[in-house]
Every structure is written in structure tokens, then in C-alpha cells.
Amino acid sequence: MSKKNKIIGTLFIGTTAFSAFLIIAIILVMLIVIIIGGKDTFSWEFLTSFPKDGMMKGGIFPAIYGTALLVVIMSVAAVPFGAITAIYLTEYARETSVLAQTIRFAVRTLATVPSIIFGLFGLGFFIKFVGGGMDNIFLGGQLKWGQPNILWASLTMSLLTLPVVIVSVEEAIRTVPREMREASLALGATKWETIRRIVIPGSRSGIMTGTILAVSRGAGEVAPILFTGAAYYLATLPTSLSDQFMNLGYHIYIMATQSANVDQTLPIQFATTLVLLMLTFMLNLTAVIIRSRLRKKAK
Amino acid sequence: MKQPKIQTRELSLFYGEKMALNSISMDIPEKEVTAFIGPSGCGKSTFLRTLNRMNDLIPFVKITGEVLVDSLNIYDKQIDVVNLRKKIGMVFQKSNPFTKSIYENVAYGPKINGIRERKKLNEIVETSLKNAFIWEEVKDRLYDSAMGLSGGQQQRMCIARALAVEPEIILMDEPASALDPISTAKIEELIFELKKNYTIVIVTHNMQQAARVSDYTAFFYLGELIEFGKTRKIFTTPDNKQTEEYITGRFG
Numbered sequence: 393m394s395k396k397n398k399i400i401g402t403l404f405i406g407t408t409a410f411s412a413f414l415i416i417a418i419i420l421v422m423l424i425v426i427i428i429g430g431k432d433t434f435s436w437e438f439l440t441s442f443p444k445d446g447m448m449k450g451g452i453f454p455a456i457y458g459t460a461l462l463v464v465i466m467s468v469a470a471v472p473f474g475a476i477t478a479i480y481l482t483e484y485a486r487e488t489s490v491l492a493q494t495i496r497f498a499v500r501t502l503a504t505v506p507s508i509i510f511g512l513f514g515l516g517f518f519i520k521f522v523g524g525g526m527d528n529i530f531l532g533g534q535l536k537w538g539q540p541n542i543l544w545a546s547l548t549m550s551l552l553t554l555p556v557v558i559v560s561v562e563e564a565i566r567t568v569p570r571e572m573r574e575a576s577l578a579l580g581a582t583k584w585e586t587i588r589r590i591v592i593p594g595s596r597s598g599i600m601t602g603t604i605l606a607v608s609r610g611a612g613e614v615a616p617i618l619f620t621g622a623a624y625y626l627a628t629l630p631t632s633l634s635d636q637f638m639n640l641g642y643h644i645y646i647m648a649t650q651s652a653n654v655d656q657t658l659p660i661q662f663a664t665t666l667v668l669l670m671l672t673f674m675l676n677l678t679a680v681i682i683r684s685r686l687r688k689k690a691k
Numbered sequence: 692m693k694q695p696k697i698q699t700r701e702l703s704l705f706y707g708e709k710m711a712l713n714s715i716s717m718d719i720p721e722k723e724v725t726a727f728i729g730p731s732g733c734g735k736s737t738f739l740r741t742l743n744r745m746n747d748l749i750p751f752v753k754i755t756g757e758v759l760v761d762s763l764n765i766y767d768k769q770i771d772v773v774n775l776r777k778k779i780g781m782v783f784q785k786s787n788p789f790t791k792s793i794y795e796n797v798a799y800g801p802k803i804n805g806i807r808e809r810k811k812l813n814e815i816v817e818t819s820l821k822n823a824f825i826w827e828e829v830k831d832r833l834y835d836s837a838m839g840l841s842g843g844q845q846q847r848m849c850i851a852r853a854l855a856v857e858p859e860i861i862l863m864d865e866p867a868s869a870l871d872p873i874s875t876a877k878i879e880e881l882i883f884e885l886k887k888n889y890t891i892v893i894v895t896h897n898m899q900q901a902a903r904v905s906d907y908t909a910f911f912y913l914g915e916l917i918e919f920g921k922t923r924k925i926f927t928t929p930d931n932k933q934t935e936e937y938i939t940g941r942f943g
Contacts, residue, residue, distance in 0.1 A: 574787070575852075579777070580851065582803075
């Protein structure tokens with residue numbers, strides 16, 4: 393090797409290593425800043441109490457509760473819908489059919505739509521059209537469903553996370569070997585019996601991974617719920633689907649931009665961010681573990 | 692020759708434009724073992740899979756001609772393919788247990804046929820496992836995962852699973868090709884027992900195996916049925932030169 397080549401080689405390795413290092417460094421710096429900023433505020437009490445004194449003090453319990461409720465309702469809507477779509481795509485639709493390709497195109501497009509668009513869609517479709525329509529038909533125009541609430545926010549969020557569910561479940565269904573389906577069919581099972589008794593049980597962990605990834609995505613997104621149900625501050629927890637709710641991501645946004653004294657709430661912002669990060673990190677970690685076990689099984 | 696159980700009439704199969712089976716007509720006798728031999732890619736497995744319509748699952752496959760099972764054309768529109776497959780069991784090249792317990796594997800077929808009664812299921816599972824010569828090895832761990840069995844045990848359990856739906860015909864697609872000699876011997880012994888009650892069609896690339904287990908042998912080459920007859924005759928005095936060359940190991 394010539395000397396010149398050697399220098400170029402070393403430079404190249406150096407550049408790539410530096411880029412890789414930079415990414416780790418950025419994450420580390422972010423984490424360290426957040427941990428240092430939030431560690432004094434972060435406590436059991438912070439997690440379990442309501443905000444106090446115009447949200448200058450106190451905890452974030454309603455935001456945690458609201459986020460949890462949001463992702464639960466979202467999952468109930470998105471997971472069955474997504475799983476059924478994935479089953480259709482992998483088991484029934486022919487790979488080359490126009491319908492299957494249209495669905496795939498729609499799923500890919502859905503995955504790239506900016507999240508604020510989902511928020512606007514939720515406002516227009518769920519709140520104005522569905523909710524407003526329900527009020528007109530059932531309540532004689534009295535305003536109940538035609539305004540932001542946790543149901544519409546959850547449904548809006550479920551549209552955003554649908555592609556995640558579909559892709560994960562599809563991937564899991566494909567790990568069920570063809571030989572197993574053939575064995576079932578050769579025993580006189582119908583296609584549906586094969587799907588129900590062999591394919592779905594075989595892709596359970598994939599369905600779970602999809603759910604967790606969707607939950608982790610949904611827990612962190614703010615834009616879709618901005619107009620559809622998240623509240624600035626509530627003195628009580630939501631008790632009905634038509635109630636508004638507080639949310640961790642939205643709470644951070646409010647604290648950072650709308651608070652009377654941003655500097656004073658800084659520790660709360662850091663601590664809230666820390667909670668949100670820990671939550672999504674744990675969810676993602678669980679998903680990664682399940683997925684790696686799934687991949688091992690597929691081999 | 693005994694009464695034919697399966698008859699094919701000018702059966703051809705195309706993958707898209709490509710012809711994989713060329714006008715095959717043969718009579719497969721009842722309660723005998725018929726072996727399909729031939730080099731890889733000769734169409735013997737494809738032909739086997741037309742007999743229980745497993746090729747239906749593959750897109751762009753076109754089939755012409757007839758397959759008659761008990762004189763009924765199984766490609767007839769009125770035939771219920773699900774019922775057909777209950778009558779024709781299949782054992783695959785790679786053992787393919789479900790990721791369930793041994794008991795649940797064997798009970799799978801009876802359960803989808805609507806048998807719910809525990810006592811009846813227990814009985815079927817036991818009989819099927821006994822008939823597949825594996826009961827003694829698994830009777831103490833029926834509720835353990837079938838994945839924990841050895842390859843040979845898995846294959847015999849798959850045979851038990853096929854027997855549990857009480858088929859009349861059993862199709863075997865190279866059932867012993869992935870097994871060690873001892874497990875292979877067990878499978879062959881089992882085939883010998885099973886032919887008392889079942890019509891068996893076995894695809895094999897192992898000519899000694901065909902000679903040992905079968906009563907009739909069909910030699911396939913490039914999608915055509917070259918020669919079909921009593922196994923003894925095929926292996927000693929074949930009529931066709933290609934058959935002779937293949938049997939004596941000059942090609943394949």
C-alpha cells in the first residue's frame with residue numbers, strides 16, 4: 393500500500409469513528425443535562441402528586457395518568473385494526489394485487505405524514521365531523537362529543553401508530569414457517585383455522601412488539617393531541633371518554649412556553665422530560681428484547 | 692394389481708408458462724406402497740402434491756387433466772378441498788411439528804374436525820402415537836413441547852398427527868431424507884406396518900429405500916413418467932433404458 397493510500401485510509405477510519413462517536417456523545421450530553429437538571433425534583437412525590445401553585449410546584453401525576461390512559465385507548469383501537477390489516481396483507485392478498493399494493497402504499501405514506509397533520513385531521517374528522525355529528529343526532533345539538541377529549545385524541549394517535557403495528561405484525565407473521573401452515577392445511581384445516589390456531593399464536597410476540605413500539609411512539613408524540621384533547625391544566629383526572637386530559641409531552645411544551653415564569657419551572661421541565669424519556673426507553677428496550685428473541689426463533 | 696385408489700389421467704402442471712408435469716397417467720393401487728423415484732427436479736414431489744391439492748397454495752400454478760380418488764375427480768368444482776385433505780394425510784420432508792405440546796399436535800386434526808370430548812381425544816392421541824411407533828417414547832411427556840423431540844421422533848409424531856384424522860391415503864414427501872440411519876429404519880418399518888390399513892405414496896431420492904419399502908415404483912424424469920410397475924421388476928428388469936441407467940447409478 394502506498395503512503396498516500398494509507399493516509400486516506402486512516403483519515404477515512406477516523407472520520408467514520410468520529411461520526412459514530414459524535415452520535416453517542418450527543419445522546420450522552422442530552423441525558424446528562426436532563427438528569428442533572430431534573431434529579432433534585434424527581435421523586436416519588438413528584439410522580440404521584442398534582443401540580444400546585446399555578447404549576448410552579450408540585451408533581452405531574454395527572455400528566456402521567458393522562459398519557460397512560462391515552463396509550464391504552466390508542467392501543468385498543470390500533471392493535472386489532474393493525475393486526476387484522478397485517479393478516480390480510482400477508483395471508484389473503486396476493487403480493488402483486490392492486491389492492492395489496494395500494495394498502496402498502498397507504499401504510500408507507502401514513503408513516504411519513506407529519507404528526508401535526510394527524511392532529512388537524514383528528515380535529516376536522518373526529519371532533520367536527522364524527523363528534524359534531526353525534527351531538528346533532530343524539531343530543532339535539534348540545535355540545536358534548538364535538539369538542540376535544542381523550543377518545544378523539546386516542547383515535548387520532550392510533551392512526552399515527554397504525555403503520556408501526558402493521559409492519560411489526562407483518563414481520564412476525566412471516567416468521568411462521570410455511571411448513572407449519574402446510575401441515576395444518578394438510579390435516580384438513582381451513583385457511584381461517586390455520587390462521588387462528590397456527591399463524592396468530594405463532595406471531596404473538598410480534599403483535600406484542602408492535603404494540604409496545606406503538607405505545608412508545610404514542611407516548612412521546614404531542615402534535616396529534618394538540619387540538620384533539622390535551623389540556624393545559626386540569627384539577628381532576630379524566631373519568632369519561634368525553635373528558636380532556638393532561639399529557640407528559642404536552643406538559644413539557646406548556647411549561648417551556650406558556651408558564652408565567654419559565655426559569656422557575658425549569659427543574660419541573662427537566663424532571664418531566666426525564667420521566668418521559670425513561671418511559672419510552674423502557675418500552676423500546678422491552679420491544680427490542682422481544683424482537684431479538686423472535687428473530688432467533690425464526691432462524 | 693389391486694383396485695386402484697388414485698388414478699391420474701393426462702395430468703399436466705404448469706408454473707406460469709413452464710411445464711413441470713407432462714401428461715401423467717397412472718393407477719396407484721389401494722393398501723400398497725407406491726414409491727416415486729427420479730433425480731432432483733424431475734417433478735416427483737410436485738406430482739405428489741397434486742394428489743391432495745397442496746399446489747393450490749402456490750400462485751400461478753395451472754393444472755390440466757384429472758386426478759381421481761375413489762373414482763371422483765378431486766379437481767372437480769364440487770369437491771371440498773378441506774374434506775379431501777382429511778382423507779389424504781401428508782408427511783413432509785422436513786418434520787414440521789407445531790410449536791405446541793405433543794398432545795396438542797396430535798389432537799390438532801381431530802379438534803378441527805369438531806371432536807371436543809376429552810376422553811375421545813385422549814383415545815385418538817394414544818392410538819395414533821401407538822400406530823406411529825412412538826407412544827413408548829413420549830407417553831410420559833405428552834404435554835411437553837414437540838420441539839424437544841429428536842428429528843426422527845418429530846417425524847414419527849408428524850405421522851401420528853396425520854393418522855389422527857383417520858385418512859385413507861398417506862402421502863410422504865421424502866420423509867426420511869433428513870434423518871439418521873436408525874430413525875430412517877424406524878420410519879421404514881412403520882411404513883411396512885401402515886400399508887395394512889392405508890394406501891401409501893412415498894417420494895424418495897434414496898433408491899435402496901424405494902426398493903425396500905415399496906410394492907410399486909414410478910420413475911420420473913424431466914416432468915414425465917418414464918416407467919411404472921412392480922418394484923421388483925423396475926429394479927431388476929426395467930423396460931426403459933433411462934430407468935435402467937438411473938437405477939444402476941449412471942446418472943441422477
